[in-house]
Amino acid sequence: MKNDATPKTPPQAIVGFGKHDHAQCKTHGLSRAEAVCAAAKVQLTPVRRRVLEILLEAHEALGAYDVLARLAKEGLGSKPPVAYRALGFLVDNGLAHRIEKLNAYVACAHPGEAHDAAFMICRACGAVAEAEPRGMMKRTAVEVGFQIESLVIEAEGLCPDCVPKASL
Amino acid sequence: MKNDATPKTPPQAIVGFGKHDHAQCKTHGLSRAEAVCAAAKVQLTPVRRRVLEILLEAHEALGAYDVLARLAKEGLGSKPPVAYRALGFLVDNGLAHRIEKLNAYVACAHPGEAHDAAFMICRACGAVAEAEPRGMMKRTAVEVGFQIESLVIEAEGLCPDCVPKASL
DNA sequence: ATTTGGTATGTTATAACATAACAATATGAA
DNA sequence: TTCATATTGTTATGTTATAACATACCAAAT
Ligand SMILES: [Zn+2]
Ligand SMILES: [Zn+2]
Ligand SMILES: [Zn+2]
Ligand SMILES: [Zn+2]
Numbered sequence: 428m429k430n431d432a433t434p435k436t437p438p439q440a441i442v443g444f445g446k447h448d449h450a451q452c453k454t455h456g457l458s459r460a461e462a463v464c465a466a467a468k469v470q471l472t473p474v475r476r477r478v479l480e481i482l483l484e485a486h487e488a489l490g491a492y493d494v495l496a497r498l499a500k501e502g503l504g505s506k507p508p509v510a511y512r513a514l515g516f517l518v519d520n521g522l523a524h525r526i527e528k529l530n531a532y533v534a535c536a537h538p539g540e541a542h543d544a545a546f547m548i549c550r551a552c553g554a555v556a557e558a559e560p561r562g563m564m565k566r567t568a569v570e571v572g573f574q575i576e577s578l579v580i581e582a583e584g585l586c587p588d589c590v591p592k593a594s595l
Numbered sequence: 596m597k598n599d600a601t602p603k604t605p606p607q608a609i610v611g612f613g614k615h616d617h618a619q620c621k622t623h624g625l626s627r628a629e630a631v632c633a634a635a636k637v638q639l640t641p642v643r644r645r646v647l648e649i650l651l652e653a654h655e656a657l658g659a660y661d662v663l664a665r666l667a668k669e670g671l672g673s674k675p676p677v678a679y680r681a682l683g684f685l686v687d688n689g690l691a692h693r694i695e696k697l698n699a700y701v702a703c704a705h706p707g708e709a710h711d712a713a714f715m716i717c718r719a720c721g722a723v724a725e726a727e728p729r730g731m732m733k734r735t736a737v738e739v740g741f742q743i744e745s746l747v748i749e750a751e752g753l754c755p756d757c758v759p760k761a762s763l
Numbered sequence: 764a765t766t767t768g769g770t771a772t773g774t775t776a777t778a779a780c781a782t783a784a785c786a787a788t789a790t791g792a793a
Numbered sequence: 794t795t796c797a798t799a800t801t802g803t804t805a806t807g808t809t810a811t812a813a814c815a816t817a818c819c820a821a822a823t
């Protein structure tokens with residue numbers, strides 16, 4: 428409800444590696460978040476908004492307790508559930524992603540509805556880049572010069588036996 | 596029931612869903628493990644062997660502490676590091692995989708050198724099936740009737756900035 | 764104006780997962 | 794033997810995550 432004329436998603440570029448205008452990346456993320464929450468009729472409350480800002484500022488994956496420490500310094504919450512709830516909200520609404528390999532969280536590079544994503548995680552500098560899960564991202568990795576050493580692919584859902592009994 | 600009794604890995608069957616000869620699947624896994632360890636000149640010690648058996652018997656992903664509890668009942672170790680070391684050994688040698696989404700471990704469906712794998716995890720019954728990470732596994736999922744609800748793709752390695760400084 | 768229902772937050776306590784650090788033991792060359 | 798290395802045993806602690814319950818807030822509905 429602010430700068431509603433925010434572009435969908437910058438380039439389909441790989442956000443995370445190399446240099447970029449970080450301030451802009453933050454304001455963009457926030458304004459997109461406003462729009463997404465408005466559209467989904469959910470509230471981007473102060474805590475949730477601040478956690479998103481923290482992730483956007485961090486420019487790396489942050490653990491829940493890292494986020495919590497920052498919140499605590501600002502008097503916005505000091506107990507684990509506060510951080511976990513806000514992070515859960517952001518993930519559920521497609522504004523952030525959980526990185527399973529790191530037990531950590533990153534702001535989404537192209538926020539919108541909840542979506543799958545693929546990540547490239549540098550073991551040397553900790554940079555995390557989000558890509559579209561097209562192909563298997565090997566192509567993407569080659570394109571940007573990322574050297575894959577290990578790959579996690581995990582799908583959760585319903586197995587052939589359980590699909591029939593699907594109620595939920 | 597895709598149990599041809601060849602010493603090599605069965606075709607590219609999806610192990611994990613449906614019924615199969617589980618006893619055989621265990622003996623097969625163990626004999627493959629012997630071969631792999633011999634080839635790699637590493638020792639499949641009693642604890643390591645037993646942990647692999649436990650995973651093969653379980654037919655589902657087990658947490659480290661689940662494994663540890665079983666070991667403890669048999670007097671093979673009772674402290675976390677014992678389980679984590681054995682699991683680490685199995686993973687390093689391509690005999691088991693860690694499932695990040697579950698913080699759990701499964702026996703490899705086609706043991707050999709360390710390799711990447713793709714997994715389908717049923718949220719209803721807990722079954723875990725291993726597949727080749729070809730394409731992005733969406734095709735595989737459709738073929739076997741697995742209904743994907745969420746997908747994790749995470750590559751770890753070296754980013755474009757860090758590749759040049761690569762020493763290791 | 765009060766009750767009621769929904770959403771969000773605050774708090775305690777504990778569960779669940781993982782590793783650092785060091786001691787003890789075995790194994791197998793030199 | 795003696796040394797080196799690999800493995801196992803043990804203590805202690807660190808890290809991540811959630812269950813369970815209490816409170817605050819706001820917005821209808823009575
Ligand atoms: Zn995203
Ligand atoms: Zn890097
Ligand atoms: Zn495997
Ligand atoms: Zn199932």
